Amino acid sequence: MSQAKPRIAVHKFASCDGCQLALLNAGEALVELAQLADIAHFAEGGWYAPGEPVDIALVEGSISAPEDAERIRAVRASARYLVTLGACATAGGVQALRNGLARAADWLGEVYASPEFIRSLPDSLPVAAYVPVDLEIHGCPVSTEQVLEAVGDLLRGAVPAPGADPVCTQCKRRNLACVLVNGGQPCLGPVTRSGCGALCPAVGRACYGCYGPAGLVNAAALARRFEALGLGGEDIAGRFLFITPAAEPFRSIGQGYRERGDG
Numbered sequence: 499m500s501q502a503k504p505r506i507a508v509h510k511f512a513s514c515d516g517c518q519l520a521l522l523n524a525g526e527a528l529v530e531l532a533q534l535a536d537i538a539h540f541a542e543g544g545w546y547a548p549g550e551p552v553d554i555a556l557v558e559g560s561i562s563a564p565e566d567a568e569r570i571r572a573v574r575a576s577a578r579y580l581v582t583l584g585a586c587a588t589a590g591g592v593q594a595l596r597n598g599l600a601r602a603a604d605w606l607g608e609v610y611a612s613p614e615f616i617r618s619l620p621d622s623l624p625v626a627a628y629v630p631v632d633l634e635i636h637g638c639p640v641s642t643e644q645v646l647e648a649v650g651d652l653l654r655g656a657v658p659a660p661g662a663d664p665v666c667t668q669c670k671r672r673n674l675a676c677v678l679v680n681g682g683q684p685c686l687g688p689v690t691r692s693g694c695g696a697l698c699p700a701v702g703r704a705c706y707g708c709y710g711p712a713g714l715v716n717a718a719a720l721a722r723r724f725e726a727l728g729l730g731g732e733d734i735a736g737r738f739l740f741i742t743p744a745a746e747p748f749r750s751i752g753q754g755y756r757e758r759g760d761g
């Protein structure tokens with residue numbers, strides 16, 4: 499990190515702004531952060547200087563339009579550390595549902611009154627598909643605490659190693675009843691990265707997979723478990739392709755069940 503007060507930028511690409519809001523919701527911690535570092539650019543928070551060189555660039559959103567591809571290269575060139583925030587930036591986001599679908603071009607005409615003004619790439623891809631990324635923080639939205647901890651580590655000169663345990667580990671730590679074993683719900687927790695605190699199982703609901711694939715998990719076996727619960731191919735595909743549809747192995751498993759097409 500440079501000798502002068504470190505500088506931070508927050509950039510938005512194709513996204514809903516939820517991850518930026520998670521940072522804005524930090525409240526007093528954001529004020530403390532602004533004392534430790536200069537916030538050079540964070541349009542949603544009132545700072546606007548997108549071209550400024552910084553120590554840490556936090557990036558929300560996927561690369562979805564031709565100008566995004568140019569802009570992310572400029573962001574990469576201007577930052578010592580580039581950190582991606584959330585399912586859009588790390589896995590393409592819900593907008594990646596269009597990836598590989600011939601119907602995507604037709605959707606433009608159905609959704610927009612003047613589709614000729616829309617310029618988008620065929621696929622919505624994670625930032626890492628275009629430029630090197632130093633750290634990915636998962637979630638939809640990200641956890642405020644995880645972002646602040648990661649920024650704190652980077653300000654001290656250390657790149658944190660992201661955890662890859664599945665949500666089930668958090669369920670066990672919280673002593674929650676399992677909605678898959680006890681309730682027969684198709685829970686994605688066994689193959690989803692932890693970080694939300696098992697938010698959905700805590701209210702008796704199956705995990706939706708917001709944090710994307712955990713490490714070293716057998717997602718194909720879980721899909722077969724969903725079949726045993728009576729789910730059809732399209733239903734299983736919809737679960738794996740829901741929030742992080744471009745992340746492996748969710749992408750290939752979901753596409754496989756979609757091509758099978760039953761249910």
Ligand code: SF4
Pocket residue numbers: 513514515516517518558559583584585586587591592637638639640
């Ligand atoms: S990851 Fe989720 S909360 Fe964050 S910008 Fe994308 S859609 Fe919004």
Ligand code: SF4
Pocket residue numbers: 665666667669670675676677678679685686687688696699704705
């Ligand atoms: S409820 Fe879901 S996340 Fe929790 S232990 Fe059961 S399968 Fe795992």
